[in-house]
Amino acid sequence: MATNKATLRVAAAQIETTLGDLAANLRKHRDWIERARAAAVDVLVFPELSLTGYSLRKGARDLALPRDSASIGEIANAAGAMAVILGFVELAESGRLFNTAVTVRDGGIVSVHRKINLPGYGRLEENRWFAAGERIETFSLAPEWTASSLVCADLWNPALVHIAACRGADLLIAPVSSAIEAVDGFDNPRGWTTVLDFYAMMYGLPTVMANRVGHEGDLTFWGGSRVVDACGHTIARSDDREALVIAEISKPDVECARTRLPTVRDSNPALVRAELNRLVESTRASTERLMMP
Secondary structure, eight states, X not given: OOSSTTEEEEEEEEOOOOTTOHHHHHHHHHHHHHHHHHTTOSEEEOOTTTTTOSOOGGGHHHHOBOTTSHHHHHHHHHHTTSEEEEEEEEEOGGGOEEEEEEEEETTEEEEEEEOOOOOOSTTOOHHHHOOOOOOOOOEEEETTEEEEEOOGXXXXXXXXXXXXXXXXXXXXXXXXXXXXXXSTTOOHHHHHHHHHHHHHHHHTOOEEEEOOEEXXXXXXXXXXXXXXXXXXXXXXXXXXXXXXXXXXEEHHHHHHHHHHSOTTTTOOXXXXXXXXXXXXXXXXXXXXXXXXX
């Protein structure tokens, strides 16, 4: 890791994944880890499902791995002191499959996030093949830094980002597989710019977003990977080619942003919980009325 832990050198590995070819994708991960190491990167983020490709459908089960598999261990060993975040299909208890982002370093697993929001709209059908995650975790990335990973559509649920920020995240890690054609009539590149800038500015939360490039069938992955600072400014960004998108983020900048706009300080989890409980009770009462004869 960096000598000065107040500053992190972060990078998004904007790569083209080969659908269904685990061996080829493992080789690519090792190659880009070496590129990042040569650039003195502390934290390297690969896109969503970077080990397998996105449009897996029924093939997801054939490529599923337990989190303690040799493939994940291989990347963990290759990472060395660098924190590396990659995406894979996790084979879990009871045979369930999860769209999972795992953080590895020094030969071991640091953190695991199972995607919570599974889209089943437009040309997306993750909800047919994956089980939904149920937890938002934060984890120590360095002595000065706490991070949280949210995968793609997770970031389109503001409540999940709010929880990550309130749980102490200083860095948001966002692996993405976003395609131009995913939802007809919806501008994904513009939407992602709005979402990432808003969260970073609102919570003083620097963000590394890693999208992929290339094609899978009728889906075109547009890239646009970026690093957004704690004020909501994009400080590094790529186009639609493979690239290593590198920037430095500063803990004093996070603290300064959160002093100017103290969203996290002024959050009120007790009030949110009370209002959510009230909403649950109201919804339950409405459902019971509808079921009455």
